[in-house]
Amino acid sequence: MMLRTLIRVLLPLCLSFQAMALELTGLDNSHDPAALVKDGSTYYHFTTGDGIWYSTSQDLVQWTPGPQTVFPLNSWPSWIDSAVPDFDGEFWAPDVIYMNGYYYLYYSVSTFGSSRSAIGVVRTPSLNNPNWQDQGMVISSNGGIDEINAIDPALFRNDDGRVYMSYGSWHGGIGIIEINPSTGKTIGSVTHLYGGGHQSIEAPYITKNGNYYYLFVNRGVCCDGLNSTYYIEVGRSTSVTGPYSGWRTILPNHDGKYHGPGHIGLLQEGSCSYVSTHYYDATDGGAAKLDILSLTYSSDWPVLSRDFTPGNCPSVAGPPTDxxxxxxxxxxxxxxxxxxxxxxxxxxxxxxxxxxxxxxxxxxxxxxxxxxxxxxxxxxxxxxxxxxxxxxxxxxxxxxxxxxxxxxxxxxxxxxxxxxxxxxxxxxxxxxxxxxxxxxxxxxxxxxxxxxxxxxxxxxx
Structure with missing residues (x-):
């Protein structure tokens, strides 16, 4: 999340929007949200904020703020003080994955415009009855201009069960590293995926459909309300570690009241694919809010739409043959x-x-x-x-x-x-x-x- 002048905004190539968007209620805030996650019958929406703020829903439409933040307000794990000395308690861009009996929540600690940053992880056996225990630092960056900035973690489980974390912002671009499902910590070394040279690239997210992996990234400048130049691109690859190509815009900088979309995440629920992002609401003074869209594919490229009903999802190919x-x-x-x-x-x-x-x-x-x-x-x-x-x-x-x-x-x-x-x-x-x-x-x-x-x-x- 760093300032830079946007050279241009590409025209949307893979967008399918109609007027019938979900009208979400009960949400006070959403910025750089995690992919939606579900525990039992309850959906969870975690987002940037002091202590890591969250809300819950039974239907994806009516939301209720959580009774407390993940970390108590004005407190944080002690390791952060040395990793990011100027940290002020605002955790950025969380993401959640369920592994081996725990929900692991990954979070960023940094200061705006700096690449002295770190990603940490905290876990709980239940979201409905949370008992959060911090597991410490996952990866860090030390302020170098060409380093992959350790913010914006996004988790992906491959078909073979291996788990990967993509992350990064501007500076050295986007990286990916394998995660041990038993510990939530890294395995091996980082692979550079895309960007670098201080280009406006951040907030990665990977998913897979058929033979292709898809890497979503934000371009432009965030965090300035209706003046934000954020938009979202997607590229694809036949390997999780790239190279990714065919880049195209999937969410433009503005579409009606939706300005500056940021930080794609995906919840796969049966044949339903729910994409979450934040946006700045042009009808509400640029307030940062949660947007939920449906994801389908056409000609091996993702298509997003706001015209859908939760639970009413497209049919998919049937089960295996005899x-x-x-x-x-x-x-x-x-x-x-x-x-x-x-x-x-x-x-x-x-x-x-x-x-x-x-x-x-x-x-x-x-x-x-x-x-x-x-x-x-x-x-x-x-x-x-x-x-x-x-x-x-x-x-x-x-x-x-x-x-x-x-x-x-x-x-x-x-x-x-x-x-x-x-x-x-x-x-x-x-x-x-x-x-x-x-x-x-x-x-x-x-x-x-x-x-x-x-x-x-x-x-x-």
Whole structure:
């Protein structure tokens, strides 16, 4: 977020806006917001502010300020005093990701116009009942004019489960580094993605659709209300680390009341893709507010629209075709398996690293009624809700196939090639118990939680 004269503003190439924008209520402020995140049935919107301010919603329209900030006002972790001596308590540009049983919130500490900055991380096991514990510094910059400025973190989980953080502002441009999901800290070294030479580039965000990774960045100057020259570009690559090309404007500097859009984030919820940004409201004296748009794709490029209804999302390609699959849990990468390769009725179903065993493969068959059977490749027995239970927490086992509702499964796409596997009997979904990463962790049915231990990838052997 640094001052610089904008040379030009590109015409929008990938924009689809109509009059039917969401009219959000209850929000007092939004600037450089995190991607929206959900805990249970509650949406969370974290944003720049003293202590890290947030608000909540049940429907993405009516919002309520949180009862307290992430950090108590006028206090911050002690490590910040030496990393950024002039820090005044205003945390910038947070972003949140759920990993291994915790919500990790990444934040920036800096002063305007400086590249002496740092990114830290704080975590909690629940957003609904938070117990925030700071984990310290993730990465820093020391004020060099050519350094990648350590602000504007944005988290991305790849199809293989690896997590990356992009970040940066002006100075040395945009960087990316891998994140350890067990600690929230970095792995390896930074890769330069884009920009540098003190160009007006900041606020990166990466997502993936099909074969392409998409890098969104802000151009222009922020933080000056209706005079801000911010606009948002997007480029694409076949590799998460670039190079990114084909750059085009996706959000212009102004469109009706929406001026200076900044800091794209994405919440993927089933087939719904919700993009959040801030904007300066030309009908309200340039107040910084939250904007929520829908994201779709056309000709392998993203398209944004304000004309949508939450929950009313476009249809997507159907589930895998009939065949034999390795079914892998998104959070662990481990395969759905019958314990000990057993052929017995009642043998337990668990997760395990794929070792080529037939007991780790499943034959998917369309039953013609919107549901599927899943038959183990070794035992020829069906994936089965134990004792025909309707309860959340009921065990999953194998049993001779007889076609009951406890052996019928619905596949629901959740994005990035993953599916929920939902029981026709109970309406619950397959779940790796306690979000465990361990070999032999139990599989049960549970209420949908929007967490990756309930998301499954169907891979051909």
């Amino acid at each position: 065949g034999t699959y390795i079914i892998e849990a998104r959070h662990s990468g481990k395969a759905l398996a019958v314990a000990n390769n057993s052929s017995d009725n009642g043998a337990n179903v668990e997760q395990g690293s794929y070792a080529g065993s037939a007991g780790q493969r499943w034959r998917l068959s369309d039953l013609g009624n919107g549901y599927y059977s899943l038959i183990n490749d070794r035992s020829a027995k069906s994936l089965d809700v134990w004792e025909v239970s309707m309860d959340a927490g009921a065990n999953i086992a194998q049993w001779d196939y007889w076609g009951g509702e406890g052996q019928q499964w619905q596949l629901e796409r959740v994005g990035a090639g993953y599916f929920l596997i939902r029981s026709r009997l109970s309406g619950h979904v397959l779940d790796v118990s306690a979000r465990s990463q361990s070999e032999g962790a139990n599989i049960l049915q549970w209420s949908e939680t929007d967490r990756s231990n309930q998301e499954w990838y169907f891979r051909k052997p």
